[in-house]
Amino acid sequence: MAQQLSSKKNNFGLGVSLRNYIRENAGILIGLVLLCIIITIVNPNFLSSNNLMNVLRQTSTNLYLAVAMTMIIILGGIDLSVGSVMAVTGVVTTMSIATWGFPVWIAIIIGILVGLLFGAINGYISATTIIPPFIVTLATMNIARGAAYVMTDGQPVRVMSDSFNFIGSGYLFGFLPMPVLYLIIFLIICYIIMNKTKLGRYMYAVGGNPEAARFAGINIKKVKFFAYTFSGFMAAVAGIVLASRMFSGQPTAGNGAELDAIAAVVLGGTSMSGGIGKIGGTVIGALIIGVLSNGLNLMGVSSFWQYIVKGIVILIAVYADVIKRRKAV
Amino acid sequence: MGNKLLEMIGVNKRFPGVYALKGVDFNLESGEVHALLGENGAGKSTLMKILGGIYGIDEGEIFIEGKKVQINSVKDAQGYGVSIIHQEIVLVPYLTIAENIYLGREPLNNSGFIDKKIMFENAQKFLDDFDLGLSSSTLVNDLTVAQKQMIEIIKAISFNSKIIVMDEPTSSLSEKEVDFLFNTIRNLKKKGVGMIYISHRMNELMEITDRITVMRDGEYIGTVVTKQTNVDQLISMMVGRELTNYYIRDFGNSGETVLKVDKLSRKGAIDNVSFELKKGEILGFAGLVGAGRSELMKCIFGLDPFDTGDIYVNGKKVSIKNPNDAINNRIAYVTENRKEEGLFLIESVRFNLTIKILDEFLKFFRVNQRYENNVANNYINELSIKTPSTEQAVGNLSGGNQQKVLISRWLATKPKVLILDEPTRGVDVGAKSEIYSIMNRLIKEGVSIIMVSSELPEVINMSDRVAVMWNGRIQKILSRDQFSQETIMHYATGGN
Numbered sequence: 001m002a003q004q005l006s007s008k009k010n011n012f013g014l015g016v017s018l019r020n021y022i023r024e025n026a027g028i029l030i031g032l033v034l035l036c037i038i039i040t041i042v043n044p045n046f047l048s049s050n051n052l053m054n055v056l057r058q059t060s061t062n063l064y065l066a067v068a069m070t071m072i073i074i075l076g077g078i079d080l081s082v083g084s085v086m087a088v089t090g091v092v093t094t095m096s097i098a099t100w101g102f103p104v105w106i107a108i109i110i111g112i113l114v115g116l117l118f119g120a121i122n123g124y125i126s127a128t129t130i131i132p133p134f135i136v137t138l139a140t141m142n143i144a145r146g147a148a149y150v151m152t153d154g155q156p157v158r159v160m161s162d163s164f165n166f167i168g169s170g171y172l173f174g175f176l177p178m179p180v181l182y183l184i185i186f187l188i189i190c191y192i193i194m195n196k197t198k199l200g201r202y203m204y205a206v207g208g209n210p211e212a213a214r215f216a217g218i219n220i221k222k223v224k225f226f227a228y229t230f231s232g233f234m235a236a237v238a239g240i241v242l243a244s245r246m247f248s249g250q251p252t253a254g255n256g257a258e259l260d261a262i263a264a265v266v267l268g269g270t271s272m273s274g275g276i277g278k279i280g281g282t283v284i285g286a287l288i289i290g291v292l293s294n295g296l297n298l299m300g301v302s303s304f305w306q307y308i309v310k311g312i313v314i315l316i317a318v319y320a321d322v323i324k325r326r327k328a329v
Numbered sequence: 330m331g332n333k334l335l336e337m338i339g340v341n342k343r344f345p346g347v348y349a350l351k352g353v354d355f356n357l358e359s360g361e362v363h364a365l366l367g368e369n370g371a372g373k374s375t376l377m378k379i380l381g382g383i384y385g386i387d388e389g390e391i392f393i394e395g396k397k398v399q400i401n402s403v404k405d406a407q408g409y410g411v412s413i414i415h416q417e418i419v420l421v422p423y424l425t426i427a428e429n430i431y432l433g434r435e436p437l438n439n440s441g442f443i444d445k446k447i448m449f450e451n452a453q454k455f456l457d458d459f460d461l462g463l464s465s466s467t468l469v470n471d472l473t474v475a476q477k478q479m480i481e482i483i484k485a486i487s488f489n490s491k492i493i494v495m496d497e498p499t500s501s502l503s504e505k506e507v508d509f510l511f512n513t514i515r516n517l518k519k520k521g522v523g524m525i526y527i528s529h530r531m532n533e534l535m536e537i538t539d540r541i542t543v544m545r546d547g548e549y550i551g552t553v554v555t556k557q558t559n560v561d562q563l564i565s566m567m568v569g570r571e572l573t574n575y576y577i578r579d580f581g582n583s584g585e586t587v588l589k590v591d592k593l594s595r596k597g598a599i600d601n602v603s604f605e606l607k608k609g610e611i612l613g614f615a616g617l618v619g620a621g622r623s624e625l626m627k628c629i630f631g632l633d634p635f636d637t638g639d640i641y642v643n644g645k646k647v648s649i650k651n652p653n654d655a656i657n658n659r660i661a662y663v664t665e666n667r668k669e670e671g672l673f674l675i676e677s678v679r680f681n682l683t684i685k686i687l688d689e690f691l692k693f694f695r696v697n698q699r700y701e702n703n704v705a706n707n708y709i710n711e712l713s714i715k716t717p718s719t720e721q722a723v724g725n726l727s728g729g730n731q732q733k734v735l736i737s738r739w740l741a742t743k744p745k746v747l748i749l750d751e752p753t754r755g756v757d758v759g760a761k762s763e764i765y766s767i768m769n770r771l772i773k774e775g776v777s778i779i780m781v782s783s784e785l786p787e788v789i790n791m792s793d794r795v796a797v798m799w800n801g802r803i804q805k806i807l808s809r810d811q812f813s814q815e816t817i818m819h820y821a822t823g824g825n
């Protein structure tokens with residue numbers, strides 16, 4: 001039997017993966033390219049390396065949240081608290097440095113622990129009770145936002161620390177923004193989790209058919225707990241990086257960030273009913289949102305109008321995607 | 330029997346890559362129950378979907394009461410008096426019976442609001458006609474499966490349907506409820522309604538139908554009068570060859586006790602159940618729906634907690650609190666509801682097959698997909714699962730192949746005790762026979778099987794012993810020389 005096993009080889013090469021990736025995401029990839037072309041025609045500055053790095057840096061915050069959100073939505077859940085958790089972790093981290101005088105690395109650990117705590121609470125309640133995750137995270141969203149306001153009395157917490165500022169504003173080798181570096185690392189980790197590990201398999205299983213997962217002896221609680229806790233962790237990363245870039249912890253930070261993350265996930269082709277989705281799609285989804293707002297800025301469109309454009313783009317893109325999928329079936 | 334209600338002549342239907350119907354003829358007379366029989370994929374559902382206006386027709390003609398008709402939509406079909414009762418119940422659970430019957434065509438009063446009084450009264454008349462003893466203001470959610478099925482039928486009749494199609498109407502009904510359904514069908518016959526009856530259950534077809542049309546691979550094979558045929562002839566028409574040995578079972582000597590269940594109880598479900606399972610035997614579990622068979626299996630497999638009692642594996646007392654405890658004791662459970670509780674329908678064959686054995690492919694923490702694919706392919710070959718590839722979504726396979734995928738998943742865990750709950754439900758004849766031969770092979774390899782089944786012929790032909798359950802208890806354990814449909818039914822209905 002062993003011989004038979006090894007004799008049958010399948011091609012899992014990089015070329016095949018890339019081709020599959022392009023085929024799976026053809027719709028939104030074309031959308032993204034079209035968007036880039038239009039913006040470049042209107043304003044060629046779009047293609048400057050400075051601007052492109054800028055887009056990546058801005059998109060990275062959204063993607064920290066969106067990759068974890070992808071896992072949760074594949075699981076059949078939702079996490080509305082991430083924007084607020086960003087704020088509270090940013091505030092806690094900056095206060096640890098500025099108010100309580102901790103060293104930067106300890107402050108970061110404290111911030112991440114706070115994010116993990118919120119995630120764990122979301123995960124624990126969602127996994128062990130029948131309260132829908134929408135409600136659970138709606139509640140923690142309010143609690144986290146409130147905590148950020150209470151701790152700061154609504155005022156930003158300024159931090160004067162070069163090493164802290166480097167976290168969000170520094171460059172690796174002089175050209176790669178640090179936030180983009182973290183993003184690449186987390187994307188690789190998440191890709192491996194979702195595509196190569198048992199845990200990832202179980203997420204698709206739980207989201208695709210929770211009853212069947214239970215009958216197969218999958219520990220659903222553990223899987224859910226992990227996903228929400230991981231989401232809290234990624235929100236902390238986003239919060240700390242953002243605080244570093246703004247030289248301050250803002251209690252208003254990340255307002256509505258959860259919705260941008262959900263938009264990126266949905267644009268990327270993940271099904272809100274669970275079981276279907278890919279991290280790779282979410283990356284393109286987030287890039288569409290990032291390129292769009294960057295492009296609109298370059299064109300001088302006011303931020304008020306940008307909301308309206310973004311809303312319309314999301315509707316059209318998701319509708320087109322749904323149509324495409326239905327035809328495929 | 331009366332005049333021709335429906336005639337379908339030379340119906341052709343092609344889907345991309347599939348020639349689904351090749352010049353199929355079918356006719357139905359008023360007051361007749363006409364069965365459509367064929368393996369899954371034979372084209373029965375496609376033909377009915379054309380009649381019901383869900384699919385368009387490529388070539389062919391349809392006559393209803395002698396007039397040529399064009400059916401382009403579900404509305405058209407309803408207009409011609411055609412109603413289809415689908416296998417899955419499509420009622421709105423939190424609306425009343427009356428609201429469900431009149432959904433989409435509610436009677437209005439003069440001011441344009443729904444005339445609830447008339448609606449409830451009319452619905453009540455229908456319910457009383459069928460002697461259901463239900464109030465039209467009852468929520469559908471509070472009804473049993475059989476009652477819901479009745480409501481579907483009443484809904485069809487309320488459209489003044491002349492032609493009613495029933496797709497596997499008894500698949501989730503108990504014996505008693507089936508009797509009730511058959512009485513309803515006989516009543517409808519008297520009123521001149523023509524019914525097309527799709528089912529895999531031969532004994533039901535023999536009992537209730539007047540004629541049987543057999544289809545195979547999208548082709549019309551033939552129509553026979555039920556009274557002049559027998560099961561063997563029908564099966565050979567369906568599979569195109571004589572199935573000389575349908576039940577495959579070599580009876581041998583069973584060995585020592587591998588599983589012992591001692592005085593297991595769970596409030597409201599099972600009551601003081603004890604039995605032993607021997608190595609290399611098939612222990613059948615017979616009983617009516619609701620007798621507690623599946624509930625018992627769920628306790629043994631750790632899906633539901635039990636209040637009192639003990640489980641012994643190979644003579645040692647074990648603690649089973651969740652499915653993983655059971656799996657670690659080499660117990661596997663193939664659920665009766667493969668779509669709801671078994672398979673991940675949107676995922677691939679490979680995903681479904683290997684979900685319980687991922688540890689075998691783990692390299693550090695990564696799943697080795699190449700190795701995994703090979704294992705999946707081995708099971709596909711071994712159980713002859715018909716699928717284009719390992720990556721095909723399991724939901725696209727036929728019922729029999731889905732069932733084989735689910736069985737493979739559990740075989741991959743190398744179980745010593747395999748619990749099969751309704752292993753051939755909704756599976757066509759060919760696949761059924763294959764599943765029996767898989768069971769036979771497993772027994773020879775020393776696996777012990779518990780088979781819960783509501784199909785008495787299956788229980789009788791495949792089991793070494795049969796435990797008959799009633800009301801949460803094991804009423805009697807029968808040995809092979811005591812088997813007969815009559816004795817089993819005697820104990821299944823509470824006899825001593």
